[in-house]
Amino acid sequence: MKHILNNPESLVVDSLAGLCAVNPALSFDKDNKIVHVTNQDHSKVALVCGGGSGHEPSHSGFVGQGILTAAVCGNVFASPNASQVRRAIDLVHNDKGTVIIVKNYTGDVLNFGLAKEQYAASHAQFADRVKFVIVGDDVAVGRSQGNIVGRRGLAGTCLVYKIAGALAHRGASLEDVYNIAQWTASRVATIGVGLEHCHVPGTGAPSSHLSTSEIEIGMGIHNEPGHQHLSPIPPLSQLMSQLLDLLINQDDKERAFVPFQGSGKDKVVLLLNNLGGISELELSGIVTESKSALLKRGIAIERVLSGSFMTSLNMPGFSITLLLLPTGGTNEPDLPLILSLIDDPSSTPGWKFSSRVPPPAEPTLSIPTSATSTQKPTHTPLPAPTPSTFLSSLESACKALIAAEPQITSFDSIAGDGDCGLTLHAGASAVLASIKSSQISGQDVVGSVIQIASIAEEKMGGTSGALYSIWFSALAQELQRSQATGKGVKEVTGAMWIDALKNALKKLYTYTKARPPSRTLVDPLAAFVDALPDLKTESDVVDPGVWGKAVERAKEAAEKTRELEAKAGRSAYVEGSRLKEEQVPDPGAWGVKIVLEGLGL
Structure with a gap:
């Protein structure tokens, strides 16, 4: 029931004035709510249409070169009166004649028909130069139901406008324009x-709903x-x-x-x-x-x-x-x-794009033109120290994310656009499927990380998918660099992970302006990475407790997002006081927390 307007009484006039701003080739008779072509070619048949407003772009939006010459507008869902229509007939008077086209509604037929007959009575010499076409194309009204009144006029009327208007623009006779309008009206359903x-603006609440x-x-x-x-x-x-x-x-x-x-x-x-x-x-x-x-x-x-x-x-x-x-x-x-x-082209804002050709049976599918687009990434497989533990950790994190989807979705319905939980659920489900199909394997950590980056890009999408994909792609690059520079490296070490994580965070920073504290997923991610020790060499031994302490820092950072003002990410567009009132953590940050906890580090 909400509408954006000054007041219901001026809505039609305001709308027609706006149409004339969009199409300056039109003139506006404000008192009679008529728009018409300013520089009309009087050597061609004119087309007049109209009816109640509220059906835009019908009818006024089709006024212009190549379709209609004038449109007469009533109030919302109410036919214009006969005097308005007579004024329109006078405005478009020409050497060849005029065709009036109306939808089959009682008010439109009576008022436009009355105007035609009054015009003929007062302009006997032009009586045969005004033709009348009624369009009824609604098949919902059966023959028995519409026995007397006939079918209602719907969008098929617009095809009558276009075909008859284009023929008139070519310079056809009044009879030819009238006949083709009648033929078209008989062939639309x-x-x-x-x-x-x-x-309807200005009216009470509707009495019925679906x-x-x-x-x-x-x-x-x-x-x-x-x-x-x-x-x-x-x-x-x-x-x-x-x-x-x-x-x-x-x-x-x-x-x-x-x-x-x-x-x-x-x-x-x-x-x-x-x-x-x-x-x-x-x-x-x-x-x-x-x-x-x-x-x-x-x-x-x-x-x-x-x-x-x-x-x-x-x-x-x-x-x-x-x-x-x-x-x-x-x-x-x-x-x-x-x-x-x-x-035929037309200069009206209401007529939509036409390809001017039949549609293909199926869309034309793009074909890769470069061999590189189908090449598989190449790298030397690098196993985890315990492949089964690597996989079980991933599975645990994915299952935790899936279980947390309703919670994250509820957070995001307040602090974002409501899709963060579903996005993470989709990514986690795809990772589990890749584990099951052996596309992710503890025997090839680098390849597994590359696969996760691909999943983030293709299955998650959006901002979160891009950030996760950049992160895992950078992580894979750094692991490969450590593998290439390390002598006799046979498996991924804790030192290699720490070095790769720190450098991957630096690379991520080149693509996002978010820095902690920012109320984004960067907050717990950076807290986790920054809590890891700075190693002098990649061969340094990493205390097992280091990982647990880093996860605790990440959890604290995620929790703290409840109190932070949003500086970046989805929450930056949410009114700040609401976030503080609701005490909702950032959904993306919460997702990172769930992942790190689920990995069991």
Whole structure:
């Protein structure tokens, strides 16, 4: 129910003024809430559209060269009145005529239709130069239910705008523009899916909600009820199959509005529309699944369009539209003509990117071009003094991290972005899998450390993964250096570990500005390394108690992060007083503490 605005009453006018700032080629009739092309070419057919606001970029976002000439906007989800529409018809008056395109909603049809008839009555000489097209593409409304009013108009309307507008821009006659708009309107089918209803600014709390496990198929763009509710929410592949059945199944006499032939004869334009509140990440995944589902049914996709075309304010959901392309029948436009009209460039902020080519059946996968990209690292294996102890220590640390995931996640939900525990869990699980597959072995410590660095990079990712990967990569380098400079070295010694740890920390410092105390994972890591003795030679004997004392220093540093002001890392973006109030340690630092304790040093 939250919105960012001055006040609900001025929202539509403020929005249209902003659109004119984005597209200076437009003029704004503030009193009538109309945007129109400033330097209109009066030798070409004009296209007028409109309806209630709240569906942006429809309708105003498609005004510009190559699509619409003017858009008339009502208040949120409310049709503009007839006098507003008459003003728009006057503004776009031209030598060839005007086509009005509206969605099939009662208010829009009545008010735009009334304006057309009033204009014809007062301008008898131009009465035949204003045509009227109604688009109803919603298959959720069956024939019985919509017996009188017909189907609702949804995102398929935008394809009517684009195809008719591009033809008008080419200089076609009024009849040709009108006919192609009518043909397109007869060939589009749309179904919407919502996870929740939207909220109209300035109104009270909505009276109905969907549960957290529920999805609604066929929801209208004004919060109208849908065709059916599903709970639990099915996987996308299963959901997409149900949606396509509603769009193309010719056995469903209630919804077989568009004459799909099947048997591999159909070609379509696929339009995936964001209803306002779904992430681009999800929408692209929906594109992938819808493309796959169509191809499985033998339907050829000639173009894919994806983005926000006709929204329902901030509704979390999407709609899928299919435009059935010409099959060579009589009185049909040519297929290349329709595709070229979709591909024609336009100067409107609402129309989305189009590749102007059919999508590939599968994404083009990159192929390594350099032999070095597939070369395996080479080094001389260097065993641990007791290989079984090396592996058991690693296993113990990994299991401790996995067990601590809920605790670290809870810390990170306050002090960060909530993913630190899951990231460490993923890394630890991958290390255990590598131990099981013998990719990590006590017979090859250097190779094992290199493998752990790779796991941190690939399985953990993010900042933590990069830091861990740099650390272990540096550690491997230092162990190899000690191996190369040491005479007759047959196994990794405690002195070699200490030297490698100290030099790896120096290398890590070249990639992060964090220095203790910083409330980051560097705090316990540095405390551990700094507590280790400075050796004069790599052959110096290391007291076993040294490791335990260093771990204690690391634990103290991790605990102290509860009291520290964040200077770097994830917590630097969290309000300082909250961290002190909650007394939450840094999640990354806590992870290092868990690892060191788990190693049993």
